[in-house]
Amino acid sequence: MAAKRSGAQSKRSQRIGGSLQSAQEPHSEQPLSLERIVATAVELLDGQGVDGLKMRQLADRLGSGAMSLYWHVDNKEAVFDLALDSVLEYRGPPQTVESQDWRGEVVHMLEDWRASMLRHPWSASLLPRRRLGPNILSRLELLSNTLTRGGVADADLNVAIWSLWNYVMGATITRANFNLSDDDMAAAQQRLTRLSERYPTIERTRLLLDNDWDGAFRKGLDSLLDGLSPR
Amino acid sequence: MAAKRSGAQSKRSQRIGGSLQSAQEPHSEQPLSLERIVATAVELLDGQGVDGLKMRQLADRLGSGAMSLYWHVDNKEAVFDLALDSVLEYRGPPQTVESQDWRGEVVHMLEDWRASMLRHPWSASLLPRRRLGPNILSRLELLSNTLTRGGVADADLNVAIWSLWNYVMGATITRANFNLSDDDMAAAQQRLTRLSERYPTIERTRLLLDNDWDGAFRKGLDSLLDGLSPR
DNA sequence: GACCGACTCGTACGCTGTACGATTTAAGGC
DNA sequence: GCCTTAAATCGTACAGCGTACGAGTCGGTC
The missing domain is CATH 1.10.357.10 (Tetracycline Repressor, domain 2)
Known part of the structure; x- marks a missing residue:
């Protein structure tokens, strides 16, 4: 009887920071994690577009069952939210640009x-x-x-x-x-x-x-x- | 053996012009038509948003079976296209605005x-x-x-x-x-x-x-x- | 051993768009 | 009247979707 977590974000709500690259290993034996889910979702979205992202396919790519995703993520909407934000980080202007300009x-x-x-x-x-x-x-x-x-x-x-x-x-x-x-x-x-x-x-x-x-x-x-x- | 029409737009591709109002008669015995379909689709979209438009519901409102729509329209995408364009007509500036301005x-x-x-x-x-x-x-x-x-x-x-x-x-x-x-x-x-x-x-x-x-x-x-x- | 929380996943349900083919309706020609 | 043909309608069925539910696995603690 696993208690699904309720609140705003599943307990796995760590920072999604910058290091979100991952090769295209079609399946792997690593454990599931928010980071891997989001990174793979971005790959899928890049390849297939918004309508091309399916929970089952996402799970397949991660080498897991579809419903396993729902332990880390509330629903598909949350995947969109996380993928979107993960892509919009800004590292600031290059150092050559002086603060005058x-x-x-x-x-x-x-x-x-x-x-x-x-x-x-x-x-x-x-x-x-x-x-x-x-x-x-x-x-x-x-x-x-x-x-x-x-x-x-x-x-x-x-x-x-x-x-x-x-x-x-x-x-x-x-x-x-x-x-x-x-x-x-x-x-x-x-x-x-x-x-x-x-x-x-x-x-x-x-x-x-x-x-x-x-x-x-x-x-x-x-x-x-x-x-x-x-x- | 009914031959579905093929090309860009079903034979019912008349002008969608300006007169697209219709009261909210939930069902009626009028025959289906592109105009009625589009007008009702707009009503539904206004009420429920993009994700709220379902072919079955649209047909219900029109008092017809779901598949009847497909005689007049290629697919759901076409409904979106038609609804969108029908809403963007422009009648031009009022006469008080002179062509100087x-x-x-x-x-x-x-x-x-x-x-x-x-x-x-x-x-x-x-x-x-x-x-x-x-x-x-x-x-x-x-x-x-x-x-x-x-x-x-x-x-x-x-x-x-x-x-x-x-x-x-x-x-x-x-x-x-x-x-x-x-x-x-x-x-x-x-x-x-x-x-x-x-x-x-x-x-x-x-x-x-x-x-x-x-x-x-x-x-x-x-x-x-x-x-x-x-x- | 017993227990427990973290995590995984097989099955099932309701809903979707729509392919297919049977059925109804309208219009002429005779 | 009846027959033929095309236009239009719709019942059924299917594959695919998100995800609720609950059973199952695993690794620690006592």
């Missing part, structure tokens, strides 16, 4: 944020729907500090933070879901030219085919920071 | 976009993952035109459009998923003060409790437009 630090952190999520495309669509984990809160705290250091008044701070958040989230979610294989590109091209008389302008500027996503992200971010900076 | 038109269209999605919160998280329907493309076309009229050069146009798109999507998705009941608010409050020494700045400015979402959206949008406007 607040704007550079903001850009660096946000580009790193976007890059982290694009490395795990499932994380982008997941993030807005879930409780903000410690790694996310840390990034917001850092952003808040840096902006303050840059001269943004307290009264304008929240608007600035949310504007940057909105921009980064929108850009990353859009990019992560725009997985353009060559076939897709061809299809989009065809579709567009077929509709060119109905949407002449966006066809002319090739809005949907413009694929310098990184550059566009950076430019838009610059514009937004221009608009937000104290004048 | 390009920036006002942009703001109006984008605020209407956000409002439409917040009226159907499921649509926000759905949009980035799906093919762009005609109503969305029309909005992009309009945006493109208006910006050009406002003096944005072709070379900067795509960056401007995507920046605005990113901002609006990020803001709307975030807002739509932040459904703060009073209980949630209380919980967040508690959680924050408990963590106040770890995240002092965002606690001080009450970032997560600031609930003037509409005002913040407008202010951030203004800043972004400031940054994007030709100097």
Whole structure:
């Protein structure tokens, strides 16, 4: 008669810190642990996407029975929460960046944020729907500090933070879901030219085919920071 | 031997235009139709959210068997696509807005976009993952035109459009998923003060409790437009 | 030995989307 | 009237999902 633990998080709620890599050993005789579960879930999510993560498959990869997972984890939702947060750690700006350059630090952190999520495309669509984990809160705290250091008044701070958040989230979610294989590109091209008389302008500027996503992200971010900076 | 239709869209692919209201008659003897299916799907989505839409329940509401839906619709994904696009129609700016005020038109269209999605919160998280329907493309076309009229050069146009798109999507998705009941608010409050020494700045400015979402959206949008406007 | 908590997992249940094929209904042609 | 054909409906069935439940295993302590 094993008593399932009840509260917010199973007793195995240690820190999920940084060392979450693991080779792709399909099965192994190591004991189950939160760390292994989360790391393997991330692998699976990277490979199959959000809908591709099944508890049974996750257990298979770990060499265990499906129901064993539930000793370490409350339910599938919790797996998502943990996997998401584990992927969003931020190590801070490189040492070459001096603390004078607040704007550079903001850009660096946000580009790193976007890059982290694009490395795990499932994380982008997941993030807005879930409780903000410690790694996310840390990034917001850092952003808040840096902006303050840059001269943004307290009264304008929240608007600035949310504007940057909105921009980064929108850009990353859009990019992560725009997985353009060559076939897709061809299809989009065809579709567009077929509709060119109905949407002449966006066809002319090739809005949907413009694929310098990184550059566009950076430019838009610059514009937004221009608009937000104290004048 | 009924031949299921194959191609892109079942033969019932008429325009889904504007008149998509329907009272909440739980069952009725009217025949099934794409329009009724989509309208009822929207009702259900509004009430239960994305995960709450089940084909059986949808059929029940329509007073039909579950499998009857599949004559009109390829699969559940198609229901999502149709429901999403049906909700994003734009009727254009009011007549009081004169064509001089390009920036006002942009703001109006984008605020209407956000409002439409917040009226159907499921649509926000759905949009980035799906093919762009005609109503969305029309909005992009309009945006493109208006910006050009406002003096944005072709070379900067795509960056401007995507920046605005990113901002609006990020803001709307975030807002739509932040459904703060009073209980949630209380919980967040508690959680924050408990963590106040770890995240002092965002606690001080009450970032997560600031609930003037509409005002913040407008202010951030203004800043972004400031940054994007030709100097 | 007895006991106990930590942990694992086989089985089973209810629910999902939907393939398949039988059935009903509507519309013409004669 | 009756026959044929296509459009539309739906009952049944199946595989796959998350997970509740309870039995089973293991390694310490007394």
